[in-house]
Amino acid sequence: MPDSGRPKKKLGQHFLKDPNTARIVASGVGAEDVVLEIGPGRGFLTGFLAERAKLVHAVELDPDVLPALRRAVGAAGNVRIHEGDALRFDYSSLDPAPNRMVANLPYNVASPLVLMLLERVTNLRTLRFMVQLEVARRMAATRGTKDYGSYAVLVGLLAGVKILHKVPPTVFDPPPRVHSAVVEMERREPPKDYDRVKGLVLGAFKSRRKRLVNNLPEPARAGAPRALVSLGHGPDARAEELSSEDFVGLYRALSWAL
Numbered sequence: 001m002p003d004s005g006r007p008k009k010k011l012g013q014h015f016l017k018d019p020n021t022a023r024i025v026a027s028g029v030g031a032e033d034v035v036l037e038i039g040p041g042r043g044f045l046t047g048f049l050a051e052r053a054k055l056v057h058a059v060e061l062d063p064d065v066l067p068a069l070r071r072a073v074g075a076a077g078n079v080r081i082h083e084g085d086a087l088r089f090d091y092s093s094l095d096p097a098p099n100r101m102v103a104n105l106p107y108n109v110a111s112p113l114v115l116m117l118l119e120r121v122t123n124l125r126t127l128r129f130m131v132q133l134e135v136a137r138r139m140a141a142t143r144g145t146k147d148y149g150s151y152a153v154l155v156g157l158l159a160g161v162k163i164l165h166k167v168p169p170t171v172f173d174p175p176p177r178v179h180s181a182v183v184e185m186e187r188r189e190p191p192k193d194y195d196r197v198k199g200l201v202l203g204a205f206k207s208r209r210k211r212l213v214n215n216l217p218e219p220a221r222a223g224a225p226r227a228l229v230s231l232g233h234g235p236d237a238r239a240e241e242l243s244s245e246d247f248v249g250l251y252r253a254l255s256w257a258l
Contacts, residue, residue: 006064014180015041016104016130018171022048024164025130025182026102029053036098036124038086038113039106041065043072049102050076057094061085061106086113091121101127107176110135111151118158118187119194127159127185136163136181148240150205154198156244159185197251200258204239204247212239220257227253 016022022045029035029052040046040058042065049056056079060069063083073079082089087109091098101117101124110131117124131139134147140161141147155161165182169175191197204215213224213235225235230253231246242250251258 014104014107014172014174014176016044016171017173019048021130021167021171025104025128026052028126028128028184029100029102033100034096034098036091036094036101036103036121038101038103040069040081041104043069045102045104046073046079047076050079053100054078055080055096057082057098059084059086059089087116091117097123099123099125101129103129105129105131107132107135111138114139114185115151115154115158118155118185122187125187127187128182130167130180130182132176133166133179133181136183139183139185143241143243143246145240149208150201150239153201153205153242153244153247155185157194157197157248158190159187161185191248193248193251193255196255196258197248200251200254201239201247204242208238208240210238211236212242215239216254217258220254223254223257224250 025045026048029049031054033053034055035049035053035057037046037049037056037058040060046056046058050073058069058079059082060066061084066081069081105113114127117127137147138149138151139155140163141152162184163181164184167180167182169177169179204212206215213221216224227250228235228237231249233241
């Protein structure tokens with residue numbers, strides 16, 4: 001019989017066990033908030049959220065932890081447990097709709113999951129979560145830094161990002177080999193042509209050693225140097241020199257050719 005409390009490495013599970021860290025992650029949740037928690041595991045953080053929120057939607061993939069999760073929140077009448085894969089879950093089915101996501105995210109899906117939530121689950125106004133520190137740095141990276149890439153550009157188009165706290169391995173069971181961090185994202189209005197800008201961004205970073213111009217489709221290359229200069233960059237700029245807003249400007253200058 002499976003151990004319902006045992007973390008699974010293949011699912012990226014590192015269960016939170018420290019109350020002070022749980023309070024930090026849950027900070028900001030108020031009595032009118034409907035919270036989405038992804039990967040509640042044993043329900044340690046869930047209990048702190050239930051004390052603060054109007055309602056908690058807890059989405060859990062691992063059926064083996066559900067007994068422990070249900071025991072942890074059994075006395076709380078404001079927690080709804082949903083079984084499912086967070087990357088494929090139908091968030092539009094949640095009623096009432098959550099306005100906040102608060103979670104200790106599974107390490108193995110954190111990056112694609114956060115971007116998917118920002119792109120598709122627009123009722124979430126605030127996302128506050130824990131991830132590996134190196135992942136947090138890639139999320140919050142600014143142009144010209146080694147961690148800056150297409151992911152940071154896309155997140156920056158959709159939200160303001162802050163790394164709030166560095167978290168040691170000892171607050172988890174099992175302790176990971178790396179530090180983690182608490183990240184907060186506040187949604188911002190995306191550009192109306194986000195999907196097309198995204199295509200430009202992904203293409204621009206496909207070969208970081210090349211000039212940005214050389215990563216563009218052939219029809220756009222002739223006009224790209226002038227567009228880059230108009231944005232305050234040199235004609236030979238590389239993708240990592242441009243901010244999220246610069247990519248929007250570049251797309252709009254070259255949209256006829258993209």
